Amino acid sequence: MATAGQLLIGEAIRTLDGRFRLSLPLELAGPLVADGARLVLAKERAGCLSLWSAAVWRPRLDAALDVLRSKLQAGLLAQRVGEVQQAGRLLSARHAALSLAGRERLVVPEGFRAFLGVEPGGDVVVVGAAVCVELWHPKAWQEVLTADMPDFRRRLDALTG
Amino acid sequence: MATAGQLLIGEAIRTLDGRFRLSLPLELAGPLVADGARLVLAKERAGCLSLWSAAVWRPRLDAALDVLRSKLQAGLLAQRVGEVQQAGRLLSARHAALSLAGRERLVVPEGFRAFLGVEPGGDVVVVGAAVCVELWHPKAWQEVLTADMPDFRRRLDALTG
DNA sequence: TCCCGCCGTGGGTTCAAACCCCATTGAGCT
DNA sequence: AGCTCAATGGGGTTTGAACCCACGGCGGGA
Numbered sequence: 126m127a128t129a130g131q132l133l134i135g136e137a138i139r140t141l142d143g144r145f146r147l148s149l150p151l152e153l154a155g156p157l158v159a160d161g162a163r164l165v166l167a168k169e170r171a172g173c174l175s176l177w178s179a180a181v182w183r184p185r186l187d188a189a190l191d192v193l194r195s196k197l198q199a200g201l202l203a204q205r206v207g208e209v210q211q212a213g214r215l216l217s218a219r220h221a222a223l224s225l226a227g228r229e230r231l232v233v234p235e236g237f238r239a240f241l242g243v244e245p246g247g248d249v250v251v252v253g254a255a256v257c258v259e260l261w262h263p264k265a266w267q268e269v270l271t272a273d274m275p276d277f278r279r280r281l282d283a284l285t286g
Numbered sequence: 287m288a289t290a291g292q293l294l295i296g297e298a299i300r301t302l303d304g305r306f307r308l309s310l311p312l313e314l315a316g317p318l319v320a321d322g323a324r325l326v327l328a329k330e331r332a333g334c335l336s337l338w339s340a341a342v343w344r345p346r347l348d349a350a351l352d353v354l355r356s357k358l359q360a361g362l363l364a365q366r367v368g369e370v371q372q373a374g375r376l377l378s379a380r381h382a383a384l385s386l387a388g389r390e391r392l393v394v395p396e397g398f399r400a401f402l403g404v405e406p407g408g409d410v411v412v413v414g415a416a417v418c419v420e421l422w423h424p425k426a427w428q429e430v431l432t433a434d435m436p437d438f439r440r441r442l443d444a445l446t447g
Numbered sequence: 448t449c450c451c452g453c454c455g456t457g458g459g460t461t462c463a464a465a466c467c468c469c470a471t472t473g474a475g476c477t
Numbered sequence: 478a479g480c481t482c483a484a485t486g487g488g489g490t491t492t493g494a495a496c497c498c499a500c501g502g503c504g505g506g507a
Contacts, residue, residue, distance in 0.1 A: 139455085140455090140456075142456065142457065143457080143458095144457090144494085146456090148454085148455060148456080151454080168435050169435070170432075170435060170436045171431075171432040171435075189442055189446050190293065190295075193416070193442075193445060193446055196445070196446070197293075197417075205445070206346070206417060208444070208445060209416050209417055209445065210415045210416060210417055210418060210420075211415070211434065211441065212416065212438075212441050212442050212445055213293060213294065213295065213414065213416020214413055214415040214416075214420060214430075215431075215434060215435060215438045215441070215442075216295055216416065217295045217297045218413060219435065219438060221297075226496075227496075227497080228454080228455075228456090229454095230456095232495085235299055235493090236297050236299065236411070239424075239428055240428070240431060240432075240435075300465085300466095301466070303466075303467075304467085305483090305484090307484095387484075387485065387486095388485060388486060391485095393484090448507100449506105449507090450505100450506085450507080451504105451506085451507095452503105452504095452505090452506100453503085454501100454503085455500105455501090455503100456499105456500085456501085457498105457499085457500080458497105458499080458500100459496105459497085459498085459499100460495105460496085460497085461495085461496080461497100462493105462494090462496100463492105463494085463495100464492090464494095465490105465491085465492075465493095466489105466491075467488105467490075467491090468487105468488090468490095469487090469488090469489105470485105470486095470488105471484105471487095472484085472485075472486095473482105473484080474482090474484095475480105475481090475482085476480085476481080476482100477478105477479090477481095
């Protein structure tokens with residue numbers, strides 16, 4: 126399976142330039158674009174965006190959309206319009222397709238800038254997260270590190286044990 | 287069934303002009319007017335309006351009204367006059383019929399402007415919400431994204447599982 | 448120590464889409 | 478019938494994204 130053969134690992138600090146461009150370190154960009162240049166940027170939580178190979182992201186999303194579409198047509202969700210509306214709202218805003226320009230550089234799209242919360246000229250922490258690459262607001266990154274690192278050994282053991 | 291065949295998905299930022307006109311992106315306007323040009327604008331919450339195909343909105347509204355009417359006639363709500371009064375009041379102000387002008391442009395009606403909270407010249411976030419199109423005040427939109435996005439996967443699973 | 452190549456950053460240009468202003472049209476009212 | 482107001486559609490202008498190139502800093506090698 127694509128990208129499964131290569132874990133995305135690495136950490137780097139990059140600056141977001143005046144036009145919201147961000148260059149990825151080669152060690153992360155290389156494996157990411159290995160299976161096709163098409164990428165998907167997704168909102169994870171405030172202060173964190175994730176970058177996926179489209180080959181990984183697309184099938185998962187399309188499957189969910191197909192199920193949702195067919196259920197709607199069958200009228201199965203007539204009593205849950207509010208939930209469908211909310212899920213649809215998030216589906217629209219959650220991801221955007223993009224590709225890397227020269228120098229392994231990407232442009233953070235309009236709707237994702239406020240969510241990331243980094244102003245032009247500010248720093249972004251680029252982190253490999255095994256299956257994707259994450260872009261963190263430095264402050265949010267510090268908070269996650271502080272909160273999660275003490276349990277790291279236990280989490281890893283749970284996965285490898 | 288109308289509009290069920292096409293999920294409304296997409297996100298865009300547009301500006302409200304001096305006459306409270308707003309142009310929709312083609313990708314959202316197309317599917318929305320696919321089954322008839324008649325639309326309904328509804329108040330969702332402060333900072334958010336939703337735009338529905340009349341073919342979808344009408345049946346839902348009529349159904350609710352029918353239930354309310356029959357319960358009233360049966361005297362089932364005699365002890366809850368206050369609630370009925372409040373519901374009736376909101377039913378009156380909740381929605382307005384409208385249609386798109388050229389260039390996929392709509393006019394936000396008088397009573398809806400303060401509810402949306404965007405002044406002329408300000409930005410509006412236009413979001414596809416599967417069954418309707420939503421118009422958001424940028425600030426309210428950010429708050430919803432921050433609050434709801436972390437639970438996205440669970441919510442989607444609840445609908446498609 | 449000096450040279451050279453690579454990587455990260457900023458800037459200029461081109462091109463397309465979206466926004467704003469304005470002229471024209473149509474309807475409604477006096 | 479004439480006037481007034483509002484809506485509509487066209488065109489110019491501006492904004493933003495994609496592409497290309499230039500500078501600086503760092504590291505490796507000679």
